[in-house]
Amino acid sequence: MLKLSIRDRRGLVSEAELAAAVEAGLPTLARAQAGEADYANDQGWLRVDEWANEEVLANIEAIAAKVRASCDAFVLLGVGGSNNAARSVIEALADGAGPQIVYAGNTLSANAMNRMLKQLEGKRFAVDCIAKNFETLEPGASFRVLRRALADRYTPQQAAERVICTGTIGSALEKLCRDEGYTFVPFPTNIGGRYTAMSYVGLLPMAVAGVDIRALVRGAADMERALHTGAPEENLALRYAALRNLYYQRGYKMELLASFEPQFRWFYKWWVQLFAESEGKDGKGLYPTAAEYSEELHAVGQYIQDGAPLMFETFLDVEARQDSLVVMPDGKDDHFDYLNGKDFYDINKAAFAATVTAHSEKLPCLIFEVPALDAYNFGQLFYFFQFACYVSGRLLGINPFNQPGVEAYKGWMFKALGK
Numbered sequence: 001m002l003k004l005s006i007r008d009r010r011g012l013v014s015e016a017e018l019a020a021a022v023e024a025g026l027p028t029l030a031r032a033q034a035g036e037a038d039y040a041n042d043q044g045w046l047r048v049d050e051w052a053n054e055e056v057l058a059n060i061e062a063i064a065a066k067v068r069a070s071c072d073a074f075v076l077l078g079v080g081g082s083n084n085a086a087r088s089v090i091e092a093l094a095d096g097a098g099p100q101i102v103y104a105g106n107t108l109s110a111n112a113m114n115r116m117l118k119q120l121e122g123k124r125f126a127v128d129c130i131a132k133n134f135e136t137l138e139p140g141a142s143f144r145v146l147r148r149a150l151a152d153r154y155t156p157q158q159a160a161e162r163v164i165c166t167g168t169i170g171s172a173l174e175k176l177c178r179d180e181g182y183t184f185v186p187f188p189t190n191i192g193g194r195y196t197a198m199s200y201v202g203l204l205p206m207a208v209a210g211v212d213i214r215a216l217v218r219g220a221a222d223m224e225r226a227l228h229t230g231a232p233e234e235n236l237a238l239r240y241a242a243l244r245n246l247y248y249q250r251g252y253k254m255e256l257l258a259s260f261e262p263q264f265r266w267f268y269k270w271w272v273q274l275f276a277e278s279e280g281k282d283g284k285g286l287y288p289t290a291a292e293y294s295e296e297l298h299a300v301g302q303y304i305q306d307g308a309p310l311m312f313e314t315f316l317d318v319e320a321r322q323d324s325l326v327v328m329p330d331g332k333d334d335h336f337d338y339l340n341g342k343d344f345y346d347i348n349k350a351a352f353a354a355t356v357t358a359h360s361e362k363l364p365c366l367i368f369e370v371p372a373l374d375a376y377n378f379g380q381l382f383y384f385f386q387f388a389c390y391v392s393g394r395l396l397g398i399n400p401f402n403q404p405g406v407e408a409y410k411g412w413m414f415k416a417l418g419k
Contacts, residue, residue, distance in 0.1 A: 044190035064207035078130035081193025095210030105139035219379025
């Protein structure tokens with residue numbers, strides 16, 4: 001199970017202040033655990049088994065097995081919440097034995113689209129178009145291009161057998177599937193895109209990539225139980241949410257998520273979207289950003305250490321040793337003999353400990369200890385941060401499920417395109 005520790009050498013928030021904030025947040029926690037009627041149409045993720053039950057998992061596994069047996073490539077076609085969760089796990093854990101996962105529907109760049117199509121040359125491929133309402137431009141435009149690519153290579157029936165659509169029941173996308181004979185699976189009507197990791201949206205592409213989705217769902221379900229039971233004053237999500245809001249009240253405007261494991265590279269994008277879209281409204285909210293260490297210690301590390309005090313830092317620290325590589329001498333005088341016999345695992349841990357020590361002298365550092373980097377713990381992380389985001393948003397006094405600002409540019413764009 002996740003553990004949280006705090007390193008704050010400046011003492012910005014005392015334990016007594018945190019305890020008081022947690023106490024004040026208990027009613028908010030209780031409402032979140034029960035689910036609030038005002039947000040009933042957005043809380044299908046709150047109970048993991050609503051959209052990740054045995055029937056759903058079995059259907060996903062059957063579809064994924066068919067794709068893995070008949071394809072060299074699989075196009076995950078979606079933008080934002082429709083691909084971030086799946087991509088974060090696939091890029092970290094994919095078994096490498098299944099189809100190449102190709103990403104589309106997340107850009108309007110002609111260059112990027114042509115590069116994507118080039119990846120499919122000479123490969124048997126299938127497409128999963130993920131679109132809740134099938135009105136978003138990026139997946140809609142990309143889907144048209146990919147349908148044409150399938151039509152150029154296969155008979156109409158063969159092409160139809162290679163198209164999966166994840167959309168809302170009753171939508172234009174479902175009608176298109178009925179008309180053309182595409183496979184259709186439901187995009188949950190009661191979950192916003194950024195909360196859909198434990199549904200067809202996230203789990204189907206993961207299964208195609210060979211990820212153990214049952215372990216992932218089990219991790220999320222265990223985290224659900226942990227956050228919905230136990231002593232409320234020790235609730236990990238509430239403590240984290242209370243800390244975030246206390247730092248915000250004290251003038252910190254950014255939260256930086258970081259880790260020394262590059263496998264979290266795409267998880268950062270999921271996390272950034274979750275908090276940015278959920279809390280950035282009504283003129284409020286921490287700005288979520290991320291850094292990949294140790295590389296970015298040589299970039300943003302300077303700002304963190306000596307720049308304006310805008311941010312606090314949240315680390316993901318993986319406890320289990322997943323790989324080993326020992327540095328051996330090679331007889332060359334390169335002045336790195338102090339590394340002889342040391343494992344990269346231990347070198348990386350030393351860099352992590354040193355960074356926390358240095359950064360905590362300047363700004364608050366939160367550390368989440370992740371037991372291992374595997375499907376089970378990714379499931380835990382997804383549910384934990386979703387629930388914590390819900391609680392944090394309610395403590396902030398905003399609706400954590402809508403995204404009115406996302407729509408602001410679309411009117412101008414559609415006008416320019418003649419829609």
